[in-house]
Amino acid sequence: MNGPVFGDIPACQARTREDRIAGMRPDKALILPLFLICVGCAAPDGGDAAKSGGAIPPLPAEPAAVAEQVRQEFLHAWTGYRKHAWGHDELRPLSLAPHDWHDQTLLMTAVDALDGLILLGFDDEASETAAYILENLSFDRDIEVKTFEINIRLLGGLLSSYQLTGEAGFLDLARDLGDRLLPAFDSATGMPYTFINLQTGEVSGPHSNPAEIGTWILEYGMLSRLTGNPIYHERARAALQALFDRRSAIGLVGTVIDVESGEWQDRTSHVGGRIDSYYEYLFKGWLLFGDAELKAMWDLHIAAVHEHVAFEQSDGLWYGHVDMDSGEKLATRYGALEAFLPGTLALDGQLERARRLQQSGFAMWNLHGIEPEAIDFSTMTVPDGAAGYVLRPEVIESAYLLHRETGDPLYREMGRTFLSALIQHARTDEAYAAIADVRTMEQADSMESFFLAETLKYLYLLFAEGDPHSISEAVFTTEAHPLWPAGPK
Numbered sequence: 001m002n003g004p005v006f007g008d009i010p011a012c013q014a015r016t017r018e019d020r021i022a023g024m025r026p027d028k029a030l031i032l033p034l035f036l037i038c039v040g041c042a043a044p045d046g047g048d049a050a051k052s053g054g055a056i057p058p059l060p061a062e063p064a065a066v067a068e069q070v071r072q073e074f075l076h077a078w079t080g081y082r083k084h085a086w087g088h089d090e091l092r093p094l095s096l097a098p099h100d101w102h103d104q105t106l107l108m109t110a111v112d113a114l115d116g117l118i119l120l121g122f123d124d125e126a127s128e129t130a131a132y133i134l135e136n137l138s139f140d141r142d143i144e145v146k147t148f149e150i151n152i153r154l155l156g157g158l159l160s161s162y163q164l165t166g167e168a169g170f171l172d173l174a175r176d177l178g179d180r181l182l183p184a185f186d187s188a189t190g191m192p193y194t195f196i197n198l199q200t201g202e203v204s205g206p207h208s209n210p211a212e213i214g215t216w217i218l219e220y221g222m223l224s225r226l227t228g229n230p231i232y233h234e235r236a237r238a239a240l241q242a243l244f245d246r247r248s249a250i251g252l253v254g255t256v257i258d259v260e261s262g263e264w265q266d267r268t269s270h271v272g273g274r275i276d277s278y279y280e281y282l283f284k285g286w287l288l289f290g291d292a293e294l295k296a297m298w299d300l301h302i303a304a305v306h307e308h309v310a311f312e313q314s315d316g317l318w319y320g321h322v323d324m325d326s327g328e329k330l331a332t333r334y335g336a337l338e339a340f341l342p343g344t345l346a347l348d349g350q351l352e353r354a355r356r357l358q359q360s361g362f363a364m365w366n367l368h369g370i371e372p373e374a375i376d377f378s379t380m381t382v383p384d385g386a387a388g389y390v391l392r393p394e395v396i397e398s399a400y401l402l403h404r405e406t407g408d409p410l411y412r413e414m415g416r417t418f419l420s421a422l423i424q425h426a427r428t429d430e431a432y433a434a435i436a437d438v439r440t441m442e443q444a445d446s447m448e449s450f451f452l453a454e455t456l457k458y459l460y461l462l463f464a465e466g467d468p469h470s471i472s473e474a475v476f477t478t479e480a481h482p483l484w485p486a487g488p489k
């Protein structure tokens with residue numbers, strides 16, 4: 001299960017830090033001009049715009065027309081997968097070859113994308129995909145998988161597809177997968193191991209992290225609700241509790257923990273990868289199941305996060321890296337994964353912070369015209385090894401949720417910037433490709449399944465009018481699979 005490998009390409013930035021900061025706190029009137037500036041500076045070698053023949057046409061004015069354009073981009077990416085990688089986990093969009101994470105396929109992109117095909121109204125493609133999954137997907141495989149990824153991409157996808165279609169086969173597959181993942185929770189602490197063999201149940205990887213331990217309650221909770229078997233919910237809930245009980249005296253968690261001993265291995269605290277969706281699921285576990293204890297756990301953590309992990313700078317609000325015990329500030333690093341937080345804060349009604357942090361995420365996007373994996377926000381530079389963009393959704397997810405909660409057109413303007421940049425730099429003739437280095441816009445041969453499952457879904461919903469499939473009543477999993485407390489209408 002290898003992610004894309006990014007090249008080591010020198011920076012191209014000529015602007016000073018002050019110039020960048022000045023361009024990063026745009027008021028509404030400045031957003032479009034800034035976007036044009038960023039597009040102009042983003043690809044010194046001519047980039048993908050040159051490859052695809054120059055300037056892209058402007059986006060339509062009407063939100064519904066932009067939503068339709070996103071639909072067409074979704075279809076474009078889906079068609080590339082359908083044509084070149086059907087029956088496999090992923091498309092490699094530059095070599096136009098299929099890619100499987102393991103020796104045997106788990107149909108990752110098909111399962112991850114199916115509820116999106118349904119929500120965006122691609123009925124024929126959805127029917128064909130549903131039939132293919134039901135006929136061909138099997139979890140009786142002698143392969144070692146990453147428990148977290150399989151849960152969020154596959155179990156979450158199957159549950160959403162079941163709620164949207166009522167097709168019993170999806171619930172059968174979800175139950176089978178849920179059962180196969182259960183032995184992962186048989187550690188001394190009840191926190192799940194990182195890996196499991198789907199056929200033998202053999203576990204490995206005792207060093208895990210809050211995100212991978214704490215991102216189960218939505219999927220396993222819904223599996224219990226739909227099957228009537230409480231075991232899944234119980235195991236996910238116990239894992240959350242075990243993790244919460246190991247918080248520091250100031251209410252923070254670290255980055256790596258041993259699920260056998262319960263000892264922290266890395267005591268760095270932040271809101272990015274390896275911690276992010278633990279916090280997200282405490283809040284959303286309350287939203288979906290009304291579990292008031294989860295809300296209290298979220299409240300305690302998020303107050304500590306605001307107190308110790310937030311960095312107030314002259315250019316705005318950021319969240320960096322601190323020591324989980326002392327709160328000592330360790331690094332001024334913020335990234336594409338951290339950008340989920342404004343959306344979750346918005347759902348909790350913490351709008352002022354959410355708005356300010358989203359502006360920082362937007363500044364990160366505009367630094368080079370597409371966000372890198374991370375920046376050092378004290379210098380507004382990209383650290384070594386963090387210049388890639390793997391088509392991540394989080395800053396778009398936050399724009400969607402902020403727009404939903406505030407109605408402020410600012411967030412659709414951000415969405416236009418995101419969509420234009422994706423079309424200009426990440427679109428290929430046959431699909432979409434990750435960006436190896438946002439300073440050069442060189443593309444990478446990867447199209448993660450979350451590009452369809454999350455990035456384009458949130459972009460579509462940001463502009464869609466009405467309430468397709470009563471989506472406003474759904475709670476989105478961390479992989480953007482909507483789950484409805486009482487099913488979609």
Ligand code: DMJ
Pocket residue numbers: 152277337392393394450454478479480
């Ligand atoms: C997705 O698989 C999920 O959103 C996860 O929580 C974080 N990483 C990717 C997207 O960036």
